[in-house]
Amino acid sequence: RALPQVAEVLLSGPTKTSVRTHEGLQVDLRVLEPARWGTALQYFTGSQAHNIHLRALALERGLSLSEYALKREDGTEVLCATEEEVYAALGLPLIPPELREDRGEIEAALEGRLPDLIExxxxxxxxxxxxxxxxxxxxxxxxxxxxxxxxxxxxxxxxxxxxxxxxxxxxxxxxxxxxxxxxxxxxxxxxxxxxxxxxxxxxxxxxxxxxxxxxxxxxxxxxxxxxxxxxxxxxxxxxxxxxxxxxxxxxxxxxxxxxxxxxxxxxxxxxxxxxxxxxxxxxxxxxxxxxxxxxxxxxxxxxxxxxxxxxxxxxxxxxxxxxxxxxxxxxxxxxxxxxxxxxxxxxxxxxxxxxxxx
Ligand SMILES: [Zn+2]
Ligand SMILES: [Zn+2]
CATH class of the missing domain: 3.20.20.140 (Metal-dependent hydrolases)
Structure with a gap:
């Protein structure tokens, strides 16, 4: 609220805060352990379609994927500090964020034919x-x-x-x-x-x-x-x-x-x-x-x-x-x-x- 950009605080707690700026943008702030950064970043980057497909792939491997961690069937967690670790745990190379649309990128990653994108x-x-x-x-x-x-x-x-x-x-x-x-x-x-x-x-x-x-x-x-x-x-x-x-x-x-x-x-x-x-x-x-x-x-x-x-x-x-x-x-x-x-x-x-x- 002390920030000059903030018009309204929508929600405020120890790990989640949401504000609306004067321009009307909603900004969500999340606080999490560094060890869980990879799953959180992957989750919020999306897209939704990509994440749904990725969660299905995780289930095939006996894992449930959330923004907090990958969870094994026995309830133990696999923590991922980076996105690379999330994809590696599912047997995939890192998929660049621009490709995450569920338009064939997961299949391409599984087959080792992701494009070497222009920079x-x-x-x-x-x-x-x-x-x-x-x-x-x-x-x-x-x-x-x-x-x-x-x-x-x-x-x-x-x-x-x-x-x-x-x-x-x-x-x-x-x-x-x-x-x-x-x-x-x-x-x-x-x-x-x-x-x-x-x-x-x-x-x-x-x-x-x-x-x-x-x-x-x-x-x-x-x-x-x-x-x-x-x-x-x-x-x-x-x-x-x-x-x-x-x-x-x-x-x-x-x-x-x-x-x-x-x-x-x-x-x-x-x-x-x-x-x-x-x-x-x-x-x-x-x-x-x-x-x-x-x-x-x-x-x-x-x-x-x-x-x-x-x-x-x-x-x-x-x-x-x-x-x-x-x-x-x-x-x-x-x-x-x-x-x-x-x-x-x-x-x-x-x-x-x-x-x-x-
Ligand atoms: Zn011109
Ligand atoms: Zn022109």
Whole structure:
């Protein structure tokens, strides 16, 4: 109650206290012996579905699992100070928290085929950001320096193309002028960082792109995006997306569904058709990292990987702080079982460019 954040104490006792903050969040405080920390952390991490499955597995092994301990049939307890010990007592390796959804992770753990999940440190580059050449707030040089300060080795310039009028999109002429400045920045940055020349090209209402093939062919990588007509019928909006995926100059499809969490549903796309086309052509699907977007979402990431689709994590940074959202993209990739082999911006720039040029 003495804490300034606390609005109300809901419950208070020697081992359990619950409060509500001024923002309306409920916070539960539990006090327990260090020797029981593993079972408690595992229990409260969830998910419920994962824990139900885990308890059933424990019963098969003659153990009952609770937040306090594993209990043998004779009533004696197995205390677990860490989560590793909980899983080990059930004959399992530690299952990363992001996978605990009862979507096959327990079976995979039993069979020794849990994925080696991507980590934030694995990201070598960002594949989507904006500058003052369209609707970004900082210059190419400032953005390059900010990306390098985040530990990145490369970043793909993806300013908007002209038919997205609100964002002062690039014409062919200005795209070529920007290319000269990108080369100038790369000279200044030296050999430890590289800006890649790209664009976030509009997929128009009829499925064609803002630039002809010969202009797109001049770029290192091309990101294509649908920003308008997201409410078109399923067949029409899916056909637009498929046309972009099948364009041989398109490398990455940005924020595929266009959802805004809590505000706007994604387009009514036939995702299965999109994943199959992307797997066939090698088009990469983006996980946009902004916490309001996370698009592809975790469930889509998982399915895309199952079908052999490659992924790119993009910040869509519009200012130097915008690269800070990348951890949310990595978290979404992890929830979708992604490894470094699945996410092309964990690769070094040489491998990346070789792969897109194939
Ligand atoms: Zn976009
Ligand atoms: Zn963008």
């Amino acid at each position: 934030l440190e694995d990201l070598r580059g960002d594949l989507h950001f904006h500058t003052t050449w369209s609707d970004g707030h900082q210059s190419l040089l400032e953005m390059a320096q900010a990306a390098q300060a985040r530990g990145l080795e490369y970043a793909l310039v993806a300013d908007h193309s002209y038919s997205l009028g609100v964002a002062r999109g690039l014409t062919t002429e200005r795209l070529r002028e920007q290319r000269a400045e990108i080369e100038e920045v790369n000279r200044r940055m030296g050999s430890t960082f590289r800006l890649l020349a790209g664009v976030e090209v509009e997929v128009r209402a009829d499925g064609t792109l803002d630039f002809p093939d010969e202009v797109l062919a001049e770029l290192d990588l091309v990101v294509a995006a649908v920003h308008s007509g997201l409410r078109q019928g399923r067949e029409q909006v899916t056909a637009r997306m498929l046309a972009a995926i099948r364009n041989p100059h398109v490398d990455i499809i940005a924020h595929p569904t266009g959802r805004l969490i809590g505000e706007r549903e994604g387009a009514d796309l036939d995702m299965e058709a999109i994943f199959r086309a992307a797997a066939e052509t090698g088009a990469v699907l983006e996980i946009i990292a902004h916490p309001r977007r996370l698009d592809l979402c975790d469930v889509h990431v998982r399915r895309a990987i199952e079908l052999g689709v490659k992924l790119a994590i993009g910040s869509d940074a519009h200012d130097v702080n915008g690269f800070g959202v990348l951890p949310f993209g990595v978290a979404t990739a992890r929830r979708g079982w992604a490894t470094t082999e699945d996410v092309i911006n964990t690769w070094n720039v040489r491998r990346l460019l070789k792969w897109v040029a194939r």
